[in-house]
Amino acid sequence: MGGSNFTIVLIFLSFLTFILVEAQKVHHPLDPLTPFELNQIKTLVTNSHQNATFHYVGLDEPSKHKVLSWSLQNRPNERLNPRRAFVIVRVDSKSREILIDLSKNLILSDKVYRGNGYPTLNFEEQTLAGELPLTYAPFMDSIAKRGLNISEVLCQAFTIGWYGEKNTKRVVRVMCYYMDGTINFYMRPIEGVMTTVDLDEMRIVDYRDRLIVPMAKAHGTDYRESKQNPPFDTGIKAMTILQQDGPSFSLDGNHVRWANWQFHLGFDMRAGPIISLASIYDHDKDRYRRVMYKGYISELFVPYQDMTEEWYFRTYLDAGEYAFGICAVPLEPSKDCPKNAKFLDVYYTTGDGTPAKIPRAFLCVFERYAGDVMWRHTEAAVPGDTVEVRPDVTLVVRMVSTVANYDYTIDWEFKQSGSIKATVSLSGILASKGSAYTHTSQIKEEIYGTLLAENVIGTRHDHFLSFHLDLDIDGVANSLMKTHLQTVRVTDESSPRKSYWKVVNEVAKTESDAKIRFGSGPAEIVVVNPNKQTKVGNDFGYRLIPGSAATPLLLEDDYAQIRGAFSNYNVWVTPYNKSEKWAGGVYVDQSHGDDTLAKWTLRNREIENKDIVLWHTMGFHHVPLQEDYPIMPTISGAFELRPANFFEHNPVLKVKSPKPVKWVNCSAKLN
DSSP states (O other): OHHHHHHHHHHHHHHHHHHHHHHHOOOOTTOOOOHHHHHHHHHHHHHHOTTOEEEEEEEEOOOHHHHHHHHHHTOTTSOOSOOEEEEEEEETTEEEEEEEETTTTEEEEEEEOOSSSBOOOOHHHHHHHHHGGGGOHHHHHHHHHTTOOGGGEEEEEEOOOOSSOSSOOOEEEEEEEEOSSOSOGGGSBOTTEEEEEETTTTEEEEEEEOOOOOOOOOTTOOOOGGGOOSSOOOOSOOEEEEOTTOOSEEEETTEEEETTEEEEEEEETTTEEEEEEEEEEETTTTEEEEEEEEEEEEEEEEEBOOOSTTTTTOEEEHHHHHOTTTTBOOOOBTTTBOTTOEEEEEEEEOTTSOEEEEEEEEEEEEEEOSSOEEEEEEEOSSTTOEEEEEEOOEEEEEEEEEETTEEEEEEEEEETTSOEEEEEEEEEOOOEEEOSOSSGGGOOSOOSEEEEETTEEEEOEEEEEEEEEEEOTTSSEEEEEEEEEEEEEOOSSSOSOOEEEEEEEEEOOBGGGGOBOTTSSSEEEEEEEEEEEOTTSOEEEEEEEOOSBOOOOSOTTSHHHHHTGGGGOSEEEEEOOTTOOOTTOSOOBTOOSOSSHHHHGGGOOBOTTEEEEEEEEEEEEEOOOGGGSSSEEEEEEEEEEEESSOSSSOTTTTOOOOSOOEEEETTSOOO
């Protein structure tokens, strides 16, 4: 018995030691919450609210001033207290905001949110809501009436938006699909049937069976490799990249160093990857110079263009409604990321507060070389034919988030030239609509999409992504410079030419000055530091080079557009405000659009020579095509943040060519 007691005491002391070590562990102030901290949060919250369901748990960051001071002091072994968490839970059909001091293990504040909208849906309640129709007698009758097998039915919960109602309940619409011979259930919707579920009460509050539409065929919809029949496309031989000396980047916790870059990698269950404190080393100045304090996807707006009863409400705000970050999926080595990639895990909070891990999901980090050229020149006018070429090797941080049918691949790419490139790649499955049509010649009405196959319509829709880009161009105080390119007519006889173009710079003084739609005229957008200049007098700056910059086609007073109003412009600029994180607001589900980027900027605050945040909206209009059936080939859009008089000269002038990349053809012997 004595030995048993000793063992128990030893186990207890070991556990106590673990707790004390974890509690005192030094964190980078922007590190994501650890599993220990997530458990700490669960204990504190559930002790106060036993029936709480968790909807958001994130780091409540220290002030920007404190983080920058800590970073500049270069004291990584000193803890920056307090370390805090912000939590949103539902208790007794009310949303509660809880602020927790993790350093002291106590709740600082706990209050009921009384505004419009509801918090992010958690996975567990979506699953429960999707299961309710399967045992609901009217739904079972509808399935039998269509001659379908209930065991092959799968249902999913979808948010409903807001259309001017004064009072709303926290409900979702449940739409169902039929498998029976395919894993691609999105191509076999059970059209005309819709169930409404109250999430707080977890019960069906409305059910409609409006019409019967022929079920689309399963044949030809399964996209799994194992289900494909010959002939196959096998023209590409296997290949890989070997880095004989190992990777050129280093990962120290969440801190990344590569070439002339260093930055911090964070994670948020709503935003996904967060790039912070991105700085580039300047050899001339012999120091790292900050470019971006923070960059992340703030919101995604995906409005479908079908006005029918089962479709009009599908105007999703994916980050705020479904949590873009926790929709991250495990990455497949050598497929999602190359063989030379390093993988990191991610942790988040489930509906009951329990920490969960998605392996290899947060991101992969890898060096990319695809035969691109960083710079080159051949000089034939000088004897000897001088040829100088530098290969463009870059560093990529990647995450894939699957939000229901769509797969978003997010790349943050760092270039030795000083550029940061953000790329969004879309693939996955179209949200399709069942139809009686089998040929376009039969269509005499608006079908809101494209007939992709017999009885399958791909519905038109948009994707708008808002990037929060807190640029600090070699310092906090920055300005937005609009560079207009203007045609000038030559009116005298000084040249035989009749025209040329010149540059006219305009500094945005207030938020309204900085609202920009691309395509409205020749202009370039540069964030400058007006307090620091190059040796020849140009302001240090970084230029935004847009890529896919579609703008919305909905009316601005349409309810969906009011909620997704951040898409009204491709560029917005706000003065830095720690609380202004989410372009669509904090409580997005059934929000009224009263806490959005569009609303904040109505204050028309001053932004000249201030600590400012650039918000960039990337947009895609998607008219489905038959090539998108049954699964979509990837389409990508990108933007680049590129130095603009930030350096005294080409920063990669002295970059030495790396050792030749060793490509290995795995199916043939190398000569």
